[in-house]
Amino acid sequence: xxxxxxxxxxxxxxxxxxxxxxxxxxxxxxxxxxxxxxxxxxxxxxxxxxxxxxxxxxxxxxxxxxxxxxxxxxxxxxxxxxxxxxxxxxxxxxxxxxxxxxxxxxxxxxxxxxxxxxxxxxxxxxxxxxxxxxxxxxxxxxxxxxxxxxxxxxxxxxxxxxxxxxxxxxxxxxxxxxxxxxxxxxxxxxxxxxxxxxxxxxxxxxxxxxxxxxxxxxxxxxxxxxxxxxxxxxxxxxxxxxxxxxxxxxxxxxxxxxxxxxxxxxxxxxxxxxxxxxxxxxxxxxxxxxxxxxxxxxxxxxxxxxxxxxxxxxxxxxxxxxxxxxxxxxxxxxxxxxxxxxxxxxxxxxxxxxxxxxxxxxxxxxxxxxxxxxxxxxxxxxxxxxxxxxxxxxxxxxxxxxxx
Amino acid sequence: xxxxxxxxxxxxxxxxxxxxxxxxxxxxxxxxxxxxxxxxxxxxxxxxxxxxxxxxxxxxxxxxxxxxxxxxxxxxxxxxxxxxxxxxxxxxxxxxxxxxxxxxxxxxxxxxxxxxxxxxxxxxxxxxxxxxxxxxxx
Ligand SMILES: Cc1ncc(COP(=O)(O)O)c(C=O)c1O
Numbered sequence: 001x002x003x004x005x006x007x008x009x010x011x012x013x014x015x016x017x018x019x020x021x022x023x024x025x026x027x028x029x030x031x032x033x034x035x036x037x038x039x040x041x042x043x044x045x046x047x048x049x050x051x052x053x054x055x056x057x058x059x060x061x062x063x064x065x066x067x068x069x070x071x072x073x074x075x076x077x078x079x080x081x082x083x084x085x086x087x088x089x090x091x092x093x094x095x096x097x098x099x100x101x102x103x104x105x106x107x108x109x110x111x112x113x114x115x116x117x118x119x120x121x122x123x124x125x126x127x128x129x130x131x132x133x134x135x136x137x138x139x140x141x142x143x144x145x146x147x148x149x150x151x152x153x154x155x156x157x158x159x160x161x162x163x164x165x166x167x168x169x170x171x172x173x174x175x176x177x178x179x180x181x182x183x184x185x186x187x188x189x190x191x192x193x194x195x196x197x198x199x200x201x202x203x204x205x206x207x208x209x210x211x212x213x214x215x216x217x218x219x220x221x222x223x224x225x226x227x228x229x230x231x232x233x234x235x236x237x238x239x240x241x242x243x244x245x246x247x248x249x250x251x252x253x254x255x256x257x258x259x260x261x262x263x264x265x266x267x268x269x270x271x272x273x274x275x276x277x278x279x280x281x282x283x284x285x286x287x288x289x290x291x292x293x294x295x296x297x298x299x300x301x302x303x304x305x306x307x308x309x310x311x312x313x314x315x316x317x318x319x320x321x322x323x324x325x326x327x328x329x330x331x332x333x334x335x336x337x338x339x340x341x342x343x344x345x346x347x348x349x350x351x352x353x354x355x356x357x358x359x360x361x362x363x364x365x366x367x368x369x370x371x372x373x374x375x376x377x378x379x380x381x382x383x384x385x386x387x388x389x390x391x392x393x394x395x396x397x398x399x400x401x402x403x404x
Numbered sequence: 405x406x407x408x409x410x411x412x413x414x415x416x417x418x419x420x421x422x423x424x425x426x427x428x429x430x431x432x433x434x435x436x437x438x439x440x441x442x443x444x445x446x447x448x449x450x451x452x453x454x455x456x457x458x459x460x461x462x463x464x465x466x467x468x469x470x471x472x473x474x475x476x477x478x479x480x481x482x483x484x485x486x487x488x489x490x491x492x493x494x495x496x497x498x499x500x501x502x503x504x505x506x507x508x509x510x511x512x513x514x515x516x517x518x519x520x521x522x523x524x525x526x527x528x529x530x531x532x533x534x535x536x537x538x539x540x541x542x
Contacts, residue, residue: 311468401438
């Protein structure tokens with residue numbers, strides 16, 4: 001029996017793995033110590049658990065365990081990285097480069113800094129969702145202190161050319177930060193070989209608990225420092241104060257360990273399911289995959305169904321928990337800015353669905369999803385005047401719409 | 405968002421989906437909304453030229469569940485009314501019948517616009533003066 005609605009929104013969050021929960025439980029009760037308590041075994045035990053988690057994470061991302069700063073999640077990591085670099089390197093320069101399809105936690109942080117007088121360049125993306133390396137090279141100046149480009153996009157899963165971005169950034173003497181929230185644990189990430197100086201990620205996207213994440217901060221070649229954004233006890237090498245969330249951090253560590261051991265088989269299984277879903281749905285006429293299919297996470301598919309309205313579509317697939325490209329909670333519809341950056345028209349952006357698969361997704365669930373979407377799209381098109389006009393050969397862009 | 409039972413019913417079992425021959429003089433067609441706004445409604449009526457009674461009504465709608473339900477309900481209400489009676493259908497009647505929340509009132513406004521547009525098309529085709537613009541309090 002399927003549990004309804006079928007959960008296909010794994011880019012929003014993932015179910016926590018039971019093994020992660022088990023690892024965490026003792027640290028809520030028996031082993032409740034403060035990792036900063038140096039004078040008794042309660043503290044030592046907590047510190048040991050934290051250190052072990054650092055090792056598990058370091059192995060997954062190819063760093064040293066000393067380079068992991070624990071935070072409350074990727075939003076905080078992004079804020080700490082970008083604001084912290086802007087502040088720490090203010091005497092060196094005042095220019096940051098990012099991209100238009102970044103998560104709000106990066107974009108709004110950059111906007112905040114712009115108000116304080118920093119210069120920010122927002123790189124555009126092509127139809128595939130990829131940045132142009134030449135545009136990046138041209139944007140780099142001696143004033144540039146940081147380039148922040150996400151590893152994989154949360155809406156379309158598109159993976160940027162991380163190593164090349166790092167190389168160009170370093171050649172210009174700047175540091176490279178990447179928001180890898182969607183990538184860590186899903187695809188191989190190696191901060192050394194990829195040349196990453198700072199990297200944000202979050203436990204709840206990788207089968208760990210919500211409210212805990214980390215910022216990787218390089219310690220060698222070069223030694224990177226960020227100015228703390230909260231004042232306090234000077235935890236995490238002075239970069240992030242606050243008593244460590246021991247159970248959460250234990251959970252993040254365990255989640256990282258499981259992702260590392262299972263990544264290879266998981267990537268294969270999930271991408272096969274995703275491809276099956278995608279090729280099945282693309283049999284519907286006038287359906288399009290958004291973003292590069294080649295440079296992409298294995299667990300995401302973002303598809304637009306032309307001539308079907310997004311909210312109506314969502315209503316037709318209420319047995320599926322997916323995200324749509326429109327945030328139509330009010331009369332004024334807001335299509336996804338990421339899809340608009342790819343050059344999609346508002347109506348195509350509105351009629352998109354994001355399918356996010358996970359460790360727990362089954363073939364049976366995907367079969368069910370295919371059936372649901374096909375049925376809804378066919379029914380709604382039968383009801384759609386636009387579909388009828390399209391079938392009659394009317395060019396919709398030439399129609400004079402009586403917008404009210 | 406939670407939809408009312410009536411909206412769900414019209415969405416799942418839409419009444420009078422279809423197309424009337426728009427070249428016929430007895431048929432009036434109204435096409436309102438725009439794809440980029442997320443709603444396009446096409447409403448058609450077929451009028452008996454003797455009695456001015458609407459004998460048939462069909463719709464096709466691209467839009468959310470509330471837009472589909474508003475136009476489906478409108479076709480139900482139109483059938484059997486005279487053209488003049490049809491003009492009395494007010495968007496707030498639709499809001500009430502379908503229990504539309506405030507953010508969905510525009511769907512009912514669009515349905516009312518579609519009714520007027522269809523009637524107007526019918527009037528123009530039959531040599532009658534077009535209706536005056538009606539100001540909406542959106
Ligand atoms: C790319 C990306 N960055 C940042 C975040 C924010 O992560 P968190 O929920 O851990 O703050 C998310 C999740 O929504 C994300 O997908």
